[in-house]
Amino acid sequence: MDVVIVGAGVIGLAVAEAMTGRGAEVTVLEAADRIGTGVSSRNSEVVHAGLYYPTGSLKATLCVEGRERLAAFCEQHGVDHRWTGKVLVATAADEVPALERIGAQAEANGARPLVSMSRHDLLQRCPTVRAVAALWSTGTGIVDSHGLMTRLRLLTERRGGVVLCRHGLVGATLRTNGWRLEIRQPDGSLAALDADIVVNAAGLQADEVARLVCQDADLPRHIAVKGSYFDVVGPPPADTLVYPVPSPTLTGLGTHLTIDLAGRARLGPDVQMGRASDDFAVDGSRAALFHQAASRFLPELRLDQLQPAYAGIRPKLATDRVADFYVRHEVDRGLPGWVNLLGIESPGLTASLALAQRVATLAGG
Template identity: 45%
Template sequence: MDEVECIVVGGGVIGLACGAALARGGREVMVLEAENAIGTQTSSRNSEVIHAGIYYPQNSMKALFCRRGRDLLYRYAEERGIPHRRTGKIIVATSSEQLSRLGQISQRASANGVNDLRMMSQSEVQTLEPRIHCDGALLSPSTGIIDSHALMLALEGELQNHGGMVVLQTEVSAMTPRPSGLIVETKGAQAGRLKARHVINAAGLRAVDVASRVPGIVRDAIPKAHFSVGHYYRLSGPAPCNRLVYPVPEPGGLGIHLTLDLANQAKFGPDVRWIARPDYSFDDSAKERFAAAIQTYLPDVTADQLVPDYTGVRPKIAGPDDPDADFRIDGPRQHGIDGLINLFGIESPGLTSCLAIAEYVADLTEQPTARLNSPN
């Protein structure tokens, strides 16, 4: 039976970032990915936005990791030539009630250390983005976009340059705790048994399932898995705005927003539809409702301009009637298994937070009972 110091389960952006951070610290690392390529699920089916850290409860993992991760990600992208752009974002209010909520969002952002937001009047918004109709808005200049696939390739390259490896088409079928680590059983292209001192469960949509396969784990430490699918439409024709445009957030997500890719192609999404299990099929039946949501702030966008593009599924740990859940990063103190770290519910702003999460996970392998501290 082969031995490796650290196994990371999942080759999405979080798993690759964790693997690169561990390898950078001198660890022997193997990343196991069940699919035939890296980042084929949540990591490549999102808005590719670098979030500023505006919306999340103060001192939550989402708030701390997003703010720290944003700065790390911009620096990482600049140093490695990863395509990205600070586009800025406008959060629009389309009613007097939403205007008051903008004030609450601004206060929450300030509590999270995001101090560059600016309130804008209707006329100021029209000057910047003439096609937007709103009663007022918040401008977030530090929001941006990034090529998520190029980011994952850079992380994979860094991992490999430090002696780590990514093994594709290899699924974890079981894990058995031992006093000096865990025995990991795999199936697929590289079927067999491996012994690891540390296992990082960054399996995303499968993270709850992977954790459930560990005998002796504290069952109350495993959340229930929930899934929501979001649909994205591409806009035919030129982009109507130069910045990202978001409505005031709605339960379960940030609303149907306008984002741009690095070729300046506009897309809208995602909506939030709860599903029993991951399913990437595109349901075009709600296009008119989708268009109606867009028209609250871009009234000249019509349904016939929307072209079905793709869907993304979020690994949620709170259901449709529950308050939004924070990220969960659980070590032995939470679940009772030495050497195992479970990452649950790493949805938005997971892409933005990936380097900060990886930094924290690497520290946890050194001090497994550490608590999250506010990053500098």
Template identity: 35%
Template sequence: MSQLDFDVVIIGAGVIGLAIGQRLAGRGQQILIIERADQFGGGASSRNTGCIHSGAYYPSKSLKAQLCLRGRELLYDHCSKYDVPYKKIGKVFLATAPKYIDGLIKIKNLAESNGLSPLLEIDGPDIHRFEPFLKCDAALLCPESGIVDSYALMLSLVVLGGNHGLTLATRSRVISGKPEKGFWRVYTIDESGKKTFVRARWVVNAAGIWATGISRSTFPLRTIPEAHPVKGSYLQLTGPSPVSRIIYPDLIPGKISERVDATPGIDGKLRFGPSVDAAASYEDYRVADNLKERLTPLIQRYLLNYNTLKLSPDYAGVRPKIKTPGNGAPDFIFDWADEGGWLDLWGMESPGLTSALAIAEHVEFLAGETGLI
């Protein structure tokens, strides 16, 4: 590669960056992933419930819908092939009162439009046949959802990529990039304050919540979405889970609201959340104050006979949401810089984990279109 250090520099070692790196390394590309933290996947990729989304309620023809459906398929195959712990347990959408039934109708229509098999409609009194400890006015059952061990998934990508020569550099923060003739200089700074750069033919900015800031420092005159980080905290229920499936109560597609979704984890623990809170920083992982008091009344709307004394604060994460003019809930954005060879990934929030392998496939396609691979 003469004057180049790598074919591709990927910024960010979350599940999306790792998936892209693993896929491109398998194509024979020399890959460097640069991660600011001391290990991979320490941000949004691991601070979630590990839900494998079905793709039921994302806007039709959106990238979120398309990549979620494709990603789910790839993810289940990957987990089976490489012994990554997962369970296909299904998801139940609930309407806890008549006013939420319109939301179920919207979910059902979107699911059909997105190509899912018809969701099973359940009358309120019949929910006990599926989940004895639930109460609701109506429900939908989606069998395609599941849960995955997100750390094991990311570790498998690191190992597979490493088998093809992928290099992972941690504790190094990307400052900006600079285009040169036929390559990019990517400038970094480490924990000691030492600055350096690496050279690569092209760059993928998959830095999650940090992505827009890196884009802005590299392209000060470019139109870049506004970062809108949202903190979500979770409660954990001690003891056996009263539900066997993922439970989503009163979901209104496209609306950001405080959630008390119940997700049985791979570790056997049931978690409720996420809340919606302003993040004091991109790494504000403090569990929100009064979380139990805030979420308990919402949980009691649909869950019967559980001991609130067994609820305790668990963890928090910061979701890499963005805002674009006139759109508070934008789609996934893949955007090439005008200079060429620099691809920004913005707004890679949920369903990013489910979509990760399909996002990697999509990046490979985009790079092929431009002749980079």
């Protein structure tokens, strides 16, 4: 089976690793100069436990399974990671019911347990964090996403897979014996490549890539939702991740505190809807909003500790409910062999290895 994967972010590379593992001949096309420079390079690098998403959704199922696969993969292949845990806080009495709902949701999702924290526990574990109630997630951690992608690429190439950077997909035609793909090469010329299976893992551009072959009005579209981060200078205010209660539609998880593998603390991402997909500038004047949000649970945080860091863009599907991942082999649209992956926002990094297995099965590998 000849498989072409469009996009060398964490999802495309995970699919490549899974499909070469099942014996497929895989070529990964990446329009950028290097792998992993898209959404996968601008996130929080948190390994989520699968607490929030509706039971049975792809986000919940693939996050819980992906977390376990990722843990095993990192151990086996020496990818840097740390089980930091995370504290979920209610900062006012009216947030407590929402916190309790997250506890119940996590249990229903089969996520690793959430443990109720007493005031004493909170004081012991995170003396600078203020909350009226808190839950401790044992299953949350952080991971070196670039180390993960490098390893997935290496495994793919060792099994004969090919990763071509500066090779963008610009057209595709369905023929009687599979797909004929049109590819822009580094010198600007066009080349043709044939494939039995095409996996569209083009991240933010995946909805545009899908429209190269399908004009259906109900094919989902992305809304670019920007999320900025601010570094917290000086000693980290806590040595674990601290999250508030999120909004009911889970557009974001609320401005939270993360720690990276170097021990640096960061706040974010916030939510700015409908931005350009390359709007990566961080507006320093938003520091006051971040400070206001975070000082509800970190009362000693000072505004002058916040410095603009970076921004990422979420490829969110337009819906007034909780958006799920869209993972389909598009046979019903008359596109046999074409798999679309749309709306792969958070927890896509955590879910990547489970999602990849799902795609390999869907594609018949």
